[in-house]
Amino acid sequence: MNALIISAIMGVLMMFSGILLKRKSTIRGLALAGLLVTIILNVMEIYGVHLFRINVTGMMSFDRFSLFFNTIAMACTFVFFLLSAKEMEKVGVNYSDYFALIFFILSGIILSSSFSSLLILFLGIEIISIPLYILTGSDKRNLKSNEASLKYFLLGSFSTGLMLMGITLIYGNSGSFAIDAITNPETKPGVLLVAGLLLLMFSMAFKASAAPFHFWTPDVYDGAPTVFTSFMATIVKAAVFIAFIRLFYHAFGEIHNTWKFIIAIITALTLFIGNITAVFQQSVKRMLAYSSIAQAGFMLMAVLAINSIGSEGILLYTTAYCLSTIGLFAILVKMKDYTFEGFNGFAKHQPLLAGVAVIFLLSLAGIPLTAGFLAKFYMINAVINSGGFLWLVILAVLMAAISVYYYFRVIQAMYFKEGEAQVIEVSTSFKWVISLVAALVILLGVFPQLLFSWFYF
Amino acid sequence: MGVTPILFWILSVMALFSALMVITSKNPMHSVIWLIIVFFAISGHYLLLNAQFLAIVNIIVYAGAIMVLFLYVLMLMDLKKETEPQKNRWLKLAGAVAGGSLLLVLIAALKKADIANQIAETRTGDIGLIENLGKVLFNDYVVPFEISSILFLSAMVGAVVIGKKE
């Protein structure tokens, strides 16, 4: 609750900061400070410090899982700010508004990680989506940005329609929006419930960019300004997954036999399409868009597993995935040429950046000693421990092997090929931060309990 | 057959017919008009279900504000009906067939719902009255209500960001 309110207030503050503050660095500083405060207050809430006592009438519950995830999401946002906030200046003139929108999105993220009513889920998802439509289109004179924005908007609203139909049907069956009152374990799930559940699943799959509802993802991620792609491909997607898991764990966990297979199909399709399509991409940015679909396939395995390993794993997965992808995007933003060829000879000119990029790529590919490996490991472990679906696991690892193909193309370009990779000036502080992020990725890959011991205290 | 069913059927036919007209009209302006008629028909349904508050809000917000906005934008763009080139016929057909099949599947599935024969009370029940809804809204739903303000704020910021000339 602390974080929700503070981030909303921060959003408002940032809205006005554009008028009051002239220097962009001050705005950035304010945002960073505000976010830091939010994080601290959120952590304090974990330790029982509640700034606000509000009766939420059972519509939200800030349990350890959600608070913990919120911390991760905000910490990743913090990293994102540190690495890329400066780049947002280049997008357009409304510098402070971008921060405001991001803070609003953070509120939405907090909502969708702590809802216990479908209404809050709906609101949370919408609060995430609407600012995103705008951020996507924020580079107003760039036709690609425009196009992406409109596509995202049209398809997003369409999926909102699906979601609402789903919620309605569920409501028709159970007469309540509270997620723990939706299913009745004693009776067989009614047709309305199943239909609603599926429609809800499809719309969540859409938000999580799972195949076959992923079509918006490459276009939007490609068209959006790269800084915002970085944000929405990581933190936002992570939040959607947390919402997804929360919903299916709490609301539909008891009737998992009805939907598990469908999820398995979606997971399989996502893994397949995401990985296979990424292979042929020529632009690293677009490749990362497909890779985010592919990673979503892995994260869906936590939804499929609905067990504690899966929930634990999704936290690690989102952390690993967010850190790596944000780091990679932060480097990508600095590049003049987003194609693979643009990276040729990068290692020679920027050995440090190339080195950390390798770590991020290895993490995304799931190579041991990086957080990405343990994340994938958790997912596989979760599915295997939930019983069945070995075929899916095997498909997943085969696809992971394919993912190596396109991630390593970047490594090959950087290290093994000759070329003149063009890079914008990078500051020393940027190098420090990104090295720390890379170190964190490795640290989490070797000692993931650093994350979990905190989770379990 | 009482008045209620008759009204129900009239309103339903009206809504469906207007909805079909929305998607088939060549002229976007006509589509808007037809859509407004759909909203009126739906408001009629709300009244029939004794949800007066929503009926009014629907008229004001949807048929009023939103549709006017649409009209305004359309007029701003001055879209003639010729300007909308028709989609590939096969794609259209595919779209229609897909939507139709979805309808069939959903109805075939939901037909078996165990609540199918329950009654949605019409013309009675006072939960749809402003007073009652207001009580619930400001007692139980005050948090979401406040949260929706975040939504509005962000939409506002967004509209400004997008709309403002640089």
Added chain:
Amino acid sequence: MQVNYYIYLSVALFCIGIVGVLTRRNAIIIFMCIELMLNAVNLLLVAFSKMHHFKNAAIDASAGSDGQLFVFFIMVVAAAEVSVGLAIIVMMYRNIHSVDINFLNRLKH
């Protein structure tokens, strides 16, 4: 009225909306069709709300009002969405002087 009539009606409207989205090229019309879908949902929600009220009024006098409130929130969201959506469409129109979604083809493959 039996609730299944409302179900059929709403589903029909919903699907008409979908067909509209599928068959039209004008972004505004498509957006209108999405609004149509939302309205179908609203109608169904109200119907369910009244159904639950009818069933549970004895236990809880305000039973079913949450459905109607949900409709209220949907309208709120729809209004916000429309404002943003139309802004985006207008921005698009400013750049390419068209609202034809078939022209949205710079990003593909």
Added chain:
Amino acid sequence: MIALLLILIPLLSGVVTFFLKKENSAKSWALFTSIVTLSVSLLGLTVLNKTEMLQFKCDWLPGLGSSFSIRLDGMGQLLCLLTAISFPLIFITTWHRSYKNAHNFFALMLLSQAGLMGVFLAMDALLFYFFWELALIPVYFLASIWGAERRIAATFKFFIYTFVGSLLMLVGLIYLQSLTPDRSFDIKAFYSIVLDGKTQNWIFWLMFVAFAIKIPVFPFHSWQPDTYEQSPTAVTMVLSGIMVKMGLFAVIRWLLPVLPSASFAYGEKMISMWAIVGMIYASLLAWRQDDMKRLIAYSSIAHLGLMVVAIFSESEIGMQGVMIQMFNHGINILGLWVIVEILERKYGTRKLSELGGLAQKAPAMAILFVVVALANIALPLTNAFVGEFMMFTGIFTSPISEYEMITVPAAGLTIIIGAIYTLRMVQKVIYGNTNALTATGTDIGLNEKLVLGIIVILILVVGVYPQPILDLTKDTTNFIINKANILPLLKK
């Protein structure tokens, strides 16, 4: 303690090497630490009975049922010794070769050594997997950065190929873990699982594919000749001398004892047959190669095929043969690669058709080369004879085999073809008359003499008196065979 040191020394010194910018200091440092590692490994041999010196265990991922548990058993001792011996030899051999960004090269080499050590020491399945990959990745970079012209495609194929395998293995390991009573990755837990045949079959194939790719067993071998050809020779040495042993090792430690009935069901009947087909196939191919690296690669496939057959014969003698042969093959092939490295550096070619007459120009090299080549064809009194003899005996007298009169002669054909291609290689390289390229040849230098000398001495010593090694691995073998042998169960 010793076990931990074996991993830590190369790991830490590898990390340190990244920061040594001068080529010579990186080189010397790498050589120095690898010799330290060797000494530690030798020290390990002297304290065979002090188990507390040879093992180390601490918590690592308690939530996942995994711990950092390493132990030096007989088989581990042997393979760690092989690893420890190989690296100094590799460094000495390539002493005069100059690498671009040498510090990175040596750092990655040391890291791969740490990975290899870890694989041989790990007593925890997850840890094992970690090291398995840790060994692979530096090698991938080494080969891709410092390799030959077509390195990128070739090593990439290698990497993806092996990565697919190891991921499947990971699935298998996790599956096994989910079946252990206490959800643990500990090897003891794995050994205590009792599974029905059907489950075993599933997991068996998942894991075996990984090992088969690594070994490689026909028809999963196609990455190998390309990779060997394209990698810098120092890396090829690591790859073929030690890394392929990982596959065999893993089969022995993680497959046979854990999934005995599936191993029994497929190993002897199916895999052995394949391996034998592969042996003959690879031998025939080796016969037709012109590039020495490819020739040796195919020859290695043939030799490893025999080891696979011997492993699945599940006989004690055969298994002992495999153990000693893992060591021997590592030493022998290292010797061959040293020769290749020398030839390539001196004459710029590895093509048999372009070499010749070096016996006149480089008699010392020729002699050492011949000894190594003879070891490659398992001539008696060389180390390989002991291994191959025992393996063949094991296969022939295997308690589970029914077709020994077919398998052994078929596998034995490779003895003949092996002689053909190895002698062909010897002949083309050192015999005949010199040509324009080799006419100016000179004999090998002191460091190369030293390396080849050590290798030849190892070849002969083990060939004449292999008993110490056999004694070293006896307990491991007994244990594995007892775990793997399900004949008593079947009889019941």
Added chain:
Amino acid sequence: MKNALELSYLVPLFPLIGFLIIGLGRKYLSKPLTGIIGCGVILASFLVSIWIFFDVKEGNSGVVDYFNFISAGSLKVPFSFQIDALSSLFLLIITGVGFLIHVYSVSYMHHESKEHFARYFSYLNLFVFSMLLLVMGGNFVILFIGWEGVGLCSYLLIGYWFKNTEYNYAARKAFVMNRIGDLAFLIAIFMIIAKVGSVNFADVFSAEALQKLSPSVTIITLLLFVGATGKSAQIPLYTWLPDAMAGPTPVSALIHAATMVTAGIYMIARSNLLYSLSDVTSNIVAYIGLATALLAATIALKQNDIKRVLAYSTVSQLGYMFLALGVGAYTAAVFHVMTHAFFKALLFLGSGSVIHAMSGEQDIRNMGGLSKKLKITFFTFTVGCIAIAGIPPFSGFFSKDAILLSAFEKNPILYGIALFTALLTAFYMFRLLFVTFTGKFRGTHEQEHHVHESPSLMTVPLIILAILSIIGGFVGIPEVFAAGGDKITEFLSPVIAKSAGHEVSHSTEYMLMGLSTGLVILTIVFAWFRFKNYQPKEEKGFGKVLENKWYVDELYDKVIANPLNKFAGFLNNFFERFIIDGIVNGVGRAVNYGSRQIRLLQSGQVGSYVLLMVLSILLLLVYQFFIKK
């Protein structure tokens, strides 16, 4: 004084030390020193061997264990030597003849450079070492070690002049052919291990073990025999031996005539208890031996290379020995090994002397009339020819007679063919003698001018061997001549059980001896008339077939080597590239192709995205509600 058995390790140790010293010090040792060390170590071995021989004669035989070579599980292979009558006899032959050949070599190889000279002697010493291991080995594995070791040395020495590609091929051929036999030998060893659990001769030939082995004794003995055909150049693996003449002549004398090639005989004689269990194998051994003897003899008729004639003659004589083994006359076979070692070494060294005199010329068509200039060589060569032809009282007569007699007992037809072969032998040997040493000189003037008798280091061994060829047969005088004259049978009886005595009557025996001697002398006379004034001419018809060795090499090439090579080429160029690697790369390409196709789904059109989404929803709903049970 210690027991000789305990010092038996010295016998192979000396040559090993010699090998190491010469091999490692090849750059530093002068040629004379190399020669002295090389010969000295063999002499030392020879002396120890003599001592051992007499010790054994005293009845002092046994097995000496040194250390565990391999001990794993139930398999225990000790490194042990078995010293008994058979091995001590072979020790004498090997070290004795070996010593003479070493001495001969010092002079024969004197024109080689220092290092190559040393290389030669180190190989030679290594060979002796391996050969000693072979005959001393107390079990099959040690025997096998020596067995392959001698193969290796043979390889190294055939290819001694490594610049010559032809020679290298010959060396490789020898090694590979031997390996084919070795494989069979190995399998036999495995079978013995499987049945008996031990490889020690003492265990394998015990009554209990023989009982266990008897069900599969035929296959085991056959496999052992295949091994022997490789080493001892019998059909079908004989073709390497004539080619092996590429090596220096003393090598041919030592390895390819006197010692190594008789390893097969030794091995079968060693396993005589096994062979007597299987009639089938014995018959096969006899027939193969006889066929080889005949075939090689016919080829030898038309060969013009002096060493090749001798090589085929060796093959033929080895066939004889196998005939003896096959008919159960193990002693006769061993006896023939001994006499053959004497006279064949003599002949080879003699030919070496001729070649030496002719400055490397080996074609007898370019010789002739050498008897005048090479008196000692001519004389000793003649002795060798008489011995091999089997004219009493030369050594060949006794051993050959023993074989013929045994063959006669077994089957007169065998005897007939064997006798015919003996006649052929006499014919081609004397053809060789006459063509080389009589008539007119047919070489170039330069050669003629150069021809000279070899130095004494070469002639003395010739003379010693000639004496041995003359008197060597007296250790096996048939019982008909002198009771108790057959000392060799007596001596070998602990290893090879004495047969009950010949069944044929003395008169028959006399008649047979007379017949063979008479016919041989007639043949020699015939050869004299035919070849005393030999002029070379083109061979035609059958002669050409013989000159081309029945085209067996070509046949092998066509039927085995070429198809195999082509098959390997097919595998390399097609199967590996397009099937194995093709599938792997194909997977990659399929992924790439799939990527290009699937990416088309991403058409960029919102309409198609929605359509695809709706269709997916439709399918999933249909699955959930109407298909899923």
